[in-house]
Amino acid sequence: MKKVRFGRTELQVSKIALGGIPLQRLTKAEAIAVVHESLALGINFIDTANFYLDSEEKIGAAIRGIPRQELVLSTKSLGQTAADLTAHLNNSLKLLGVDYVDIFHLHSVSTPERLNNVFKENGTFEWLQEQVKAGKVRFPAFSSHRIDLALQLMETNRFDVVQLPFNYVDQEGEEAINLARQLDLGFICMKPLGGGRLTDAGSAFRFLMQYDNLVPNPGIETLEEIREIAAIVASNASLTLADETEIARVRAELGTQWCHKCDYCQPCLQGVQISGALTVECTFKRYNVEGARLLIDRPVESARACTECGDCLPRCPYQLNIPQLLKENIAFYDSIVT
Ligand code: SF4
Numbered sequence: 365m366k367k368v369r370f371g372r373t374e375l376q377v378s379k380i381a382l383g384g385i386p387l388q389r390l391t392k393a394e395a396i397a398v399v400h401e402s403l404a405l406g407i408n409f410i411d412t413a414n415f416y417l418d419s420e421e422k423i424g425a426a427i428r429g430i431p432r433q434e435l436v437l438s439t440k441s442l443g444q445t446a447a448d449l450t451a452h453l454n455n456s457l458k459l460l461g462v463d464y465v466d467i468f469h470l471h472s473v474s475t476p477e478r479l480n481n482v483f484k485e486n487g488t489f490e491w492l493q494e495q496v497k498a499g500k501v502r503f504p505a506f507s508s509h510r511i512d513l514a515l516q517l518m519e520t521n522r523f524d525v526v527q528l529p530f531n532y533v534d535q536e537g538e539e540a541i542n543l544a545r546q547l548d549l550g551f552i553c554m555k556p557l558g559g560g561r562l563t564d565a566g567s568a569f570r571f572l573m574q575y576d577n578l579v580p581n582p583g584i585e586t587l588e589e590i591r592e593i594a595a596i597v598a599s600n601a602s603l604t605l606a607d608e609t610e611i612a613r614v615r616a617e618l619g620t621q622w623c624h625k626c627d628y629c630q631p632c633l634q635g636v637q638i639s640g641a642l643t644v645e646c647t648f649k650r651y652n653v654e655g656a657r658l659l660i661d662r663p664v665e666s667a668r669a670c671t672e673c674g675d676c677l678p679r680c681p682y683q684l685n686i687p688q689l690l691k692e693n694i695a696f697y698d699s700i701v702t
């Protein structure tokens with residue numbers, strides 16, 4: 365796969381990165397196989413996070429023995445204090461089995477409180493600069509689900525890399541893509557498949573490849589998925605008429621009130637598995653009833669315990685009316701299952 369210049373970092377990265385989220389759900393052997401297949405396909409860029417459970421440990425096992433300079437490694441911490449951030453970074457280095465990471469993100473700067481914490485005295489950016497000086501991190505980065513806050517951070521021109529959601533149903537980030545180009549920042553595009561909503565990889569990736577400064581980081585669960593996506597990206601094909609029809613159809617179907625499966629609304633004290641319970645309809649569409657029920661029975665049961673307390677509402681970066689959407693999803697489930 366073709367390598368491209370990743371903004372002013374001057375790193376040479378593959379046109380897509382391997383996203384670490386789904387590696388949590390795989391066995392160690394399966395995760396290692398996915399990483400090895402990605403590397404064999406020419407993907408040299410792996411993006412994960414301290415928050416993604418054992419993904420770093422699995423990646424670390426997969427890359428053991430591979431010369432460090434052949435890989436571009438990126439991770440993140442949700443920490444808001446120097447002590448937490450340091451513990452997370454040291455843990456990432458240990459699990460990945462490396463002395464430094466190329467890119468380290470302040471993870472999910474998606475609330476005004478977190479944004480205020482970045483540049484205050486002894487704030488998260490000061491800590492990040494110290495890690496760069498110490499050689500543990502090469503390039504400071506942040507990720508966010510709030511484009512307005514991301515634009516503010518980008519305008520400071522202190523970060524070399526930004527990571528934001530962008531796909532053909534989630535195009536709010538277009539202004540940030542343009543600003544990244546102007547500032548020559550590396551841009552990691554999270555949720556290239558809309559958090560699992562966009563089931564046709566061809567139209568999704570041909571759409572994204574129109575933007576020459578994006579590097580999408582699809583989360584991969586199977587060897588077939590990574591082979592399919594790598595082939596689409598490597599072919600360099602333009603959007604087809606059939607892609608445009610598919611994109612228009614999906615956009616009309618989804619509207620705006622849909623869950624991006626980011627899980628920032630957690631924890632729910634009632635144990636509601638919110639993201640699982642908010643994807644009932646599309647899960648029934650993607651699988652047969654039996655297959656869908658394997659995935660959503662438990663989340664739907666947990667959703668019946670929602671007390672409508674509203675604690676989760678300020679944590680959802682997409683301002684979804686979670687209790688109302690839970691009720692609608694339960695009703696949809698009941699209309700099919702009972
Ligand atoms: S509104 Fe429902 S889902 Fe949200 S935190 Fe309260 S109980 Fe949990």
Ligand code: SF4
Pocket residue numbers: 622623624625626627628629630638639642679680681682683684686
């Ligand atoms: S409800 Fe909101 S915060 Fe929770 S997973 Fe969905 S989009 Fe993310």
